[in-house]
Amino acid sequence: MSIAGLGPHGERASPPQRVALAPADIDAARKKGFRVAIVMHTLESDFARQQLQGLAGTLGDCGTAVIEVVDCGFSPEAQIAALDRVLHEAPDAVISLPVANAAVAAAHARLSAAGISLVLLDNVPTGLLPGKDYVALVSADNSGLGRIAAELLAPHLSKGAEIGVLGYDADFFATNERELAFGRWMRRERPDVTLRTARFGSIRVAGETALSLWTAHPSLAGLFVVWDTPGREALSALARHGWSGPVATIDLGRDVAASLARGGPVVAVAAQQPHYQGVIAAQTAILAMLGQLTPDWVALPGVPVTRANVAESFQTVWRRPAPPEVLTALLPSRREKK
Amino acid sequence: MQALDREDEGTRSRGRGRPRGSETASGSVIEILNLVRTGQATTRQEIERVGEFGRAIVADRLALLTELGLVDESELGAATGGRAPRLVRFAADRGRVLVATLDQTALGVGIADLSGRLLMEHHEPVDLTEPAAAILDRVTSLFDWILSRQSGPGAAPWAVSLSVPAPVAEAGGTFLTETPPILPGWEGTFFVETLVRRYGAPVWMRSSVETMTMGELHGGAGIGCTAMLFVKVGKRIGAGLVCDGRLWRGAMGAAGLIGQLPVQTGERTGTLDALAGSEMIAREGQAAAEEGRSTLLADLHRRHGALSAAEVSQAAQMGDRTAMEILSQSGRLIGHVVATLANALNPEIIVLSGSVAQSNDILLAAVREAVYGASHPLVTRDLRIVRSQMSSSAGLVGAAMVAVEGLFAPPMLKDWVLQGRPMAHPGFAALRDRLEDPPPAPAKPAAPRNDRT
Numbered sequence: 001m002s003i004a005g006l007g008p009h010g011e012r013a014s015p016p017q018r019v020a021l022a023p024a025d026i027d028a029a030r031k032k033g034f035r036v037a038i039v040m041h042t043l044e045s046d047f048a049r050q051q052l053q054g055l056a057g058t059l060g061d062c063g064t065a066v067i068e069v070v071d072c073g074f075s076p077e078a079q080i081a082a083l084d085r086v087l088h089e090a091p092d093a094v095i096s097l098p099v100a101n102a103a104v105a106a107a108h109a110r111l112s113a114a115g116i117s118l119v120l121l122d123n124v125p126t127g128l129l130p131g132k133d134y135v136a137l138v139s140a141d142n143s144g145l146g147r148i149a150a151e152l153l154a155p156h157l158s159k160g161a162e163i164g165v166l167g168y169d170a171d172f173f174a175t176n177e178r179e180l181a182f183g184r185w186m187r188r189e190r191p192d193v194t195l196r197t198a199r200f201g202s203i204r205v206a207g208e209t210a211l212s213l214w215t216a217h218p219s220l221a222g223l224f225v226v227w228d229t230p231g232r233e234a235l236s237a238l239a240r241h242g243w244s245g246p247v248a249t250i251d252l253g254r255d256v257a258a259s260l261a262r263g264g265p266v267v268a269v270a271a272q273q274p275h276y277q278g279v280i281a282a283q284t285a286i287l288a289m290l291g292q293l294t295p296d297w298v299a300l301p302g303v304p305v306t307r308a309n310v311a312e313s314f315q316t317v318w319r320r321p322a323p324p325e326v327l328t329a330l331l332p333s334r335r336e337k338k
Numbered sequence: 339m340q341a342l343d344r345e346d347e348g349t350r351s352r353g354r355g356r357p358r359g360s361e362t363a364s365g366s367v368i369e370i371l372n373l374v375r376t377g378q379a380t381t382r383q384e385i386e387r388v389g390e391f392g393r394a395i396v397a398d399r400l401a402l403l404t405e406l407g408l409v410d411e412s413e414l415g416a417a418t419g420g421r422a423p424r425l426v427r428f429a430a431d432r433g434r435v436l437v438a439t440l441d442q443t444a445l446g447v448g449i450a451d452l453s454g455r456l457l458m459e460h461h462e463p464v465d466l467t468e469p470a471a472a473i474l475d476r477v478t479s480l481f482d483w484i485l486s487r488q489s490g491p492g493a494a495p496w497a498v499s500l501s502v503p504a505p506v507a508e509a510g511g512t513f514l515t516e517t518p519p520i521l522p523g524w525e526g527t528f529f530v531e532t533l534v535r536r537y538g539a540p541v542w543m544r545s546s547v548e549t550m551t552m553g554e555l556h557g558g559a560g561i562g563c564t565a566m567l568f569v570k571v572g573k574r575i576g577a578g579l580v581c582d583g584r585l586w587r588g589a590m591g592a593a594g595l596i597g598q599l600p601v602q603t604g605e606r607t608g609t610l611d612a613l614a615g616s617e618m619i620a621r622e623g624q625a626a627a628e629e630g631r632s633t634l635l636a637d638l639h640r641r642h643g644a645l646s647a648a649e650v651s652q653a654a655q656m657g658d659r660t661a662m663e664i665l666s667q668s669g670r671l672i673g674h675v676v677a678t679l680a681n682a683l684n685p686e687i688i689v690l691s692g693s694v695a696q697s698n699d700i701l702l703a704a705v706r707e708a709v710y711g712a713s714h715p716l717v718t719r720d721l722r723i724v725r726s727q728m729s730s731s732a733g734l735v736g737a738a739m740v741a742v743e744g745l746f747a748p749p750m751l752k753d754w755v756l757q758g759r760p761m762a763h764p765g766f767a768a769l770r771d772r773l774e775d776p777p778p779a780p781a782k783p784a785a786p787r788n789d790r791t
Contacts, residue, residue: 002642010439010446010461010730012648012693018656102457126456129558131727143462171458171487180460180483187479293655293699296729 005143007297014295030063054278146181152268206230207237433496439733513540551578552736616647623650673708
């Protein structure tokens with residue numbers, strides 16, 4: 001699948017194959033015995049845990065020690081403190097997912113200035129430049145994810161429908177791209193659909209934000225949420241107050257997969273591949289530490305998921321079988337197929 | 339934009355109805371503001387020394403500029419023996435600059451503060467052969483989206499600046515009052531008029547090579563350089579020239595159109611664009627794939643149905659010999675032309691940009707080899723030849739700098755500084771009044787031009 005979007009500075013995407021490790025690279029890395037710190041936005045989500053597994057496993061294969069894993073709890077202050085602490089440990093590389101924009105830019109730039117190879121996941125604070133302030137960005141094709149969500153939701157929307165878009169009220173590359181791409185596809189392909197946008201500042205308030213949006217626009221007939229965890233909060237709040245309608249979101253969390261398997265309310269998911277993303281970020285870091293040129297932006301395509309392919313997509317994304325609640329909910333339709 | 343209109347009315351009436359004593363001395367106000375804005379002076383003492391002004395004049399003008407919200411003296415600097423001096427800072431957060439770059443295949447938008455610092459940016463693919471009205475509609479949608487993400491008193495746009503893929507011939511030095519000819523087929527689409535009406539702010543426009551050069555000069559590899567050569571390698575190949583720290587535009591804004599120069603490789607003769615640009619790279623890559631000269635290119639071609647220059651470039655970086663030779667040939671041709679310019683300009687740095695140049699080292703190496711081989715030793719003694727690290731952000735930063743330099747250029751500044759906002763500039767107020775009338779009927783298409791950069 002081709003990459004739909006452009007990078008944070010307008011870069012063309014490089015495919016993951018571009019950072020494949022040759023046996024000689026792995027041998028060289030093992031001889032060097034590199035040390036790497038990982039600074040994550042959270043460790044509470046399936047997504048983050050899978051990404052970490054991909055990172056740690058691949059780095060381990062290359063004889064590279066993960067000396068610290070930090071959970072920033074989505075807090076810019078916690079991330080700045082963590083980066084400054086990690087700086088003093090002088091690792092060879094830091095792999096970080098910046099939780100904010102301008103607030104954490106300087107703290108990330110200090111790592112590169114100190115000669116530490118910085119690989120970013122999912123987000124680049126405005127003003128940081130590849131090659132100067134960081135080695136590379138590794139992310140999903142977030143624009144493609146937004147487009148997939150729109151394409152898969154559209155058949156569930158009647159002509160002239162009014163739908164809600166729940167965006168993230170932070171200047172964050174990944175969620176900005178998803179929101180813009182979703183809107184762009186709808187504007188071009190379904191100009192009859194009216195989009196009503198609201199943005200939540202944190203996952204905790206996503207439910208309230210969704211309710212406010214519904215109160216302001218009572219005829220909402222569908223919803224797109226820029227990732228699944230706030231989507232779960234929004235759906236829960238809306239359902240408590242009697243709203244129902246088709247929902248599309250990003251990332252194939254366990255609850256979302258179960259909802260897809262049951263036939264709704266989640267009807268469409270554009271999934272990232274967190275484990276694979278972790279593997280690719282680790283490979284990028286290894287190449288950078290070996291002094292090889294790495295692409296500015298490595299992008300991984302999204303996986304379109306509906307009820308029809310939720311079980312196998314779950315395996316692709318999470319590298320394990322779908323949970324029992326998904327398989328049980330799919331049983332009737334599987335029997336019908338036979 | 340109604341609130342903006344009301345504020346404009348207020349500042350306009352204040353400007354007309356309440357003349358200040360300082361109005362007779364707007365020259366010193368302008369000079370002091372620009373000393374502070376450009377960082378040449380950061381304390382009252384420095385303003386007195388650098389600007390050769392008396393203490394009373396400096397105190398009076400700073401009081402006025404503070405009242406207008408253009409400078410801020412609330413912070414203390416480091417003490418050097420006595421009392422810590424008050425820092426005089428330019429209020430870069432007072433307004434915003436909306437910026438957009440339109441390229442052959444990409445659209446970028448962003449918002450910057452009044453120092454030209456980008457606060458937010460977004461890039462997406464675009465097909466420039468789409469109707470111009472659709473492209474303008476997308477630009478305004480994205481500007482609206484960016485403005486919806488801004489908050490605070492300084493979030494209103496003070497200027498809009500566009501980077502377009504063609505030279506912009508411009509008679510005056512201030513903002514545009516109508517849409518200049520840009521590309522064939524775009525006639526009758528009122529970019530400037532639409533943006534002025536929608537955002538109530540003056541509009542600037544420059545070619546993409548010019549804005550990228552400005553961006554590289556102010557935010558990239560060219561910071562602090564007085565002589566720089568910027569080369570953008572894409573479908574078209576263009577150069578940006580910086581002399582004495584300033585962009586050299588030429589008589590018609592057409593300086594640096596090196597893609598039109600004739601070059602020769604083997605038996606073939608043609609323009610640099612045709613024999614070294616990204617279309618040639620894609621075409622040669624495709625031929626190599628079809629003729630079985632490269633397994634990697636053939637595989638990419640089979641999977642995607644076609645090959646882009648970026649893919650050939652990536653294949654070269656991955657070690658594909660055929661792709662490397664295609665890139666080397668392009669680099670040698672570009673290098674010979676760039677060497678001629680380098681011998682004429684004697685730059686401190688040559689910056690290569692564009693997706694092909696930025697995604698691999700082969701083109702860079704070939705350009706270096708050609709320039710070093712064809713230049714006077716003095717020209718290359720301290721010369722650095724580097725890849726841009728800014729990608730398309732260079733165009734956004736440069737577009738912001740074009741607008742900022744335009745807003746604060748003394749001939750423009752003198753007509754609005756005492757009102758505190760450029761929207762109160764009498765020429766701009768007159769333009770807005772004129773545009774309140776219904777838009778003019780679309781003009782007949784003019785003859786096509788072949789001068790895209």
